Amino acid sequence: MKPLSVVSVGAFAVAMSTSSQAFDEAAAVGLFKSSKYSCTKCHAINKDKNGPAYHKVAETHKGEADAEEKLIRHLTEGKVVKLPDGREEEHQIVKEADPEQLRNLVQWILAQ
DSSP: OHHHHHHHHHHHHHHHHHHTTOSOHHHHHHHHHOTTTOHHHHOOSSSOSSSOOHHHHHHHHTTOTTHHHHHHHHHHHOOEEEOTTSOEEEOOOOOOSSHHHHHHHHHHHHTO
16 A cells, blocks of 8 residues: 555655746747847846846745746836845836736746
């Protein structure tokens, strides 16, 4: 009976790891690089710019049950952010017609 339970646990772990990466990377990168939103102006994946690197954003929110919702609000509400030089400005609002594209982008950011 024990081998079956080990297999079940292993199958569950694989299912959970694949479900956490159920985003469309090409679509997310396309939105990230879109000149319409200019995410690349302030963010990069592995390098801080005016905004934090996405791997730092992912690390900051790791394990938070509401991480997706927090980032979606951040991207859609245009709150004021503080830049490294001390200036403050409103964060660019992502007005995506399809909320699933926005959720996909956030899932990709959190996977970095």
